[in-house]
Amino acid sequence: MNNQKIPNFKVLVLVGAGHANVQVLKHLSMNKYNGLEVILVNDGFSAVYSGMTPGLIENYYKIEEAIIDLPKLCNNSRAILVNDSVTKLDENKNMVYLKEHPPIKFDLLSLNVGSQTKTDHLEISDYAKTINVKPISNLINQLNIIDQIISKKEIVNCSVVGGGIAAIEVSFAIKERFKEKININIISKKLLREKNIKNKTKKILEKFLKLKNIKIINENALSIDENYVISEKKDKILTDISIISSGVMSLPWIEESNINTDKNGFIRVNQTLQTENYKHIFAAGDICSLNFTDRPKSGVMAVRQGEVLKKNIFKFLLEQDLALFKPQSNWLYLIGTGNGNAIMNWKNISLSGHLIWKMKEFIDKKFMNKFKFLKPMSGKISSQTLKLDSKIQNQISINMKCEGCGSKLSKNLLVDYLEKNQSHNTKILSDSTSLKFPNNSITQSIDHIKYFKSMNPYIFGQIAYLHAQNDILASGNKVNSFSVSLGLPNNEKKSQKFFLEYFMEGILSESKKDGGIFASGHTYTSDEPGITINMNGLDFKNQSKADAKEGELIYLTKPLGIGYLMSAFMNNAEEISSFVYKKIINNMTQSNKNILEIINDNEVKILTDISGYGLASHLIDVCSSSNLSAYLDLKDDLLIMNNFEILLKYKSSAYDDNRTASENMIHFKNLITTQKKNIFPILYDPQTSGPLLLSVKEDQKEKFEKSFMTNYGFFPIKIGLFTERKDFSIIV
Structure with a gap:
């Protein structure tokens, strides 16, 4: 029987990993659509969940608890992650233009890019220290600015410009994080103007603000300079740092496109979440404006829209009737007030306390747990085939693809x-x-x-070149x-064009x-x-594996671990967060090219590179060629990620063959401590775009390390030295 695979013929591009688009990806992790290529474009390897942001600010949550791990989500969804930001959209040619990558052609587009903080009404000095609340990732990434100011001053004055729920929650969270080291002023003439916030809730919030010594200044801010926020009454409010939460505005490339927008530049969508004038473009979250009713922008609204979006994208592709988004007329507000407490606003009910916070925590974690993959996806995945045009159908009907x-x-x-x-x-x-x-x-x-x-195929292209360059x-x-x-x-051609270009x-x-x-x-x-x-x-300083000399020190140009870390990633290891994945990518895209400048000025020899056969095999080759042995002192700086549990638990498919080929030439003489016992598997771990192995004369050690640091920004890794030939090639 000829089991013909259907070629991909539709390209779905998701721009932004907002609360709606991530639900589309989650749906794809459990449902396969033959004939579909999915690409996520997002500026960053993680997406912060807005519901947990206050708890994250006040250190109630760890960063890993409050973010969605996009590499892992995409890997389980059979989607490609492109880490970049959009600069232009050509909706007529179906092209998305990116800042640092080639443009991407799409058949279907979903925009869930959030918004940015509205600042056009403020005059902000170049010397002012400000943090915008939107995008949320910007707020989280810049909290260290406040940390730095507090480390230099006994008391820090912080101004929160804006009076909405976001401004109030951020104020409570910042106060909880820094406690008595910070004074907070909320500057706004429009305090808690959100629809459905009851007067009783406002009174409870005002009570908590007073209790926390957070002052409300009932004026609008006009300008911010280095030391003051200037109000509309020309009052000067002392400030060291200003957090701006005064509403949101659209993104320039959205406003410059031909997509219909409202008067504020937000994309107008209908009840199916399609844009008014381009039915193959969907939008959700802050960036969209409902054309059939008026609702405020919020994380809750984006989550609810995601439940419809994840259905409609695939209904559209399968040419089925689309579902309608029916927003609530009243919705639940859970407002964190710090120290494990929150306020609930629901219809005519206003309650506060620790139990409300625990309810909020339960709801937030329930949403986030949808995006946790603690083991490889198993079980039956639903599979559907998209309708194909006649040209592609004819291609599939051919009994055999050309070989x-x-x-x-x-x-x-x-x-x-x-x-x-x-x-x-x-x-x-x-x-x-x-x-x-x-x-x-x-x-x-x-x-x-x-x-x-x-x-990202672009990154893979870089890695492939650097791997060969070694x-x-x-x-x-x-x-x-x-x-x-x-x-x-x-x-199909659009997908092949994407891979070719990237x-x-x-x-x-x-x-x-x-x-x-x-x-x-x-x-x-x-x-x-x-x-x-x-x-x-071309010959530069021709060297070989036979050039090592007795007494020379052995160095690597970067740490090891690509094999087992990528194996752990593919197996959804909890320890491989988006931050670790970024370290893995950075390691593989770190070129060894600068070493030529170093060996030209120092008595340094490049002996080999460490690649698929692992450190042990390549070092054994050097020892055999140079008629020497190598004494190794393995330390944790040898690892990309200092976590021995992962090293012992996960192994690349090439590990066993590498170990079998090398272990008879290794003597574990000094393998006494638990740490050394735990680290020895790294000897057999295969590397992609790995380090170079160098030898350096003992008296050149300091000069070499200083030169390396100047060229690379970090020190080389010393792993041992060459000795006279022994019974074994490597002694650990």
């Missing part, structure tokens, strides 16, 4: 890309490129790595030129730093996308 040389990318796609990048090869479409070398001696290597599921650097040489073979998914632009972003010539390329389609790079290097 061999026929499994290539469309020529039009390839030519379009070459023309866009002004390739000299576009006009003649030659089969090869003639290269001139200053001498007859070159170094050549080839590397292939398979695509990491859900990873082989040239390990010989002490400079990259001169390279050729690329891209394995692209068996998808793979190549990622590769070229790194090759430009080398001045390397892109000589030739090849494409093929595959169920296992990946990148192969053949690289040429």
Whole structure:
């Protein structure tokens, strides 16, 4: 039986990881739609949940409890995460333009990008210290500014400009965080004007504000300078830091688009959450304005819209009738007041106390638990197939996809890309490129790595280049030129175009730093996308594995752990948060290129790079070639993430083979302490775009480490030294 896979033919782009779009991704983790490519564009690897923000500010919650881990969510949803911000939207050409990545073409778009704090009514001095409440991530990321001010002053004066629920909650949370070290003034003439807030609730809030010694100044702010907030009555209110929560405004690229907006620049949507003039564009959360009723912007509203959005996007794709969003006329307010207390406002009920806070905590955690993946997704996933147009249906009806040389990318796609990048090869479409070398001696290597599921293909392109670059650097040489073979998914053209552009632009972003010539390329389609790079290097300071000398110190240029950490990530390990994932990506995209400057000025030798076979195997090769042994002193600075539990629990699929190939050449003489016993598996962990292994003379140690720090901004990792040949290659 021919089990034909349906090629992806629709591209769904989710812009912003707001409370609605994350529910779309959660739906995708439990439902598969054949014929759909999903891309999330978000500025950051995590999304802060607004309901937990007050508790996060006052240190009731840890940061990991209050954020949605986007790499993990996308990985489980079979979606690609692109960490970037939008600069322009062309809704007629279906293009989203990004700040640092190539544009993305979409069939269906969902905008859940939040809003920004309204500041156009304020005159703010360049010397004023201010923090905007929106976007929420901005507020959380800048709390350290207040921490720094408080570390220098005995008492800090803080002005909160605005009088809505957000301003009140932030004031309570800031007061709880810093207690008597901070004085807070809420400056607003419009205190608690939100619809449905009862007078009894307002009185309770005013009572708590007075109890916490938070002062209300019933005036509007006009300007903020270095030391004062100036009110409309020209009163000067002493301030060291001002938190602005005076309403919200739209985003420039939304207002510059052709999408219908209201008078304030927010996207007008109907009851199905579609924009008025583009039915293939949906919007939810703060950025949208309902065209059929008036409701305030809030996290609660975004969550409720998400329940409809996650249905309608897929109903639209399946050509089914869409559901209607029916907003409540009255909704529950739970307002944190600090110290484990909250106020409830519901219809005619106003209550306060610790039990109200616990109820709020229960509701917030219930929502957040939807996005926790504590083990690999198991069980039956619902699968549906999107309706295909006749051209693609004919393609599927063919009994066998072309293999061999026929499994290539469309020529039009390839030519379009070459023309866009002004390739000299576009006009003649030659089969090869003639290269001139200053001498007859070159170094050549080839590397292939398979695509990491859900990873931004642009970042993967960077990693693939740096991984291949290591082989040239390990010989002490400079990259001169390279050729690329891209394995692209068996998808429809829009999706293939996305992967082609992102793979190549990622590769070229790194090759430009080398001045390397892109000589030739090849494409093929595959169920296992990946990148192969053949690289040429020119002699710079030619070195080999046989150059190590007895007594020389052994260094690595960066820490290890890619293999087991990515395995843990793929298995939804709780310890691999979005912050750890970012560290993993930063490690793989850290180039070793600057080492050439260091070896030119120091008596340093590059002996090898650490890649798929792991540290032990590569070091054994050096010892065998140099007729030496290596004494290793393994410490926790060797690890990207200092967590031995993960190292012992998770292993890459290549780990066992690496260990079998190397362990007979290793003697664990000094493996006495628990820490050393826990760290030894790192010897066999495979690395992608890993470190270089260097040898340095003992008397050059300080000079080398200082030079390395100057070039990289961190110190190299000393792991041992070479000794005379023993019975074992490595002694730990």
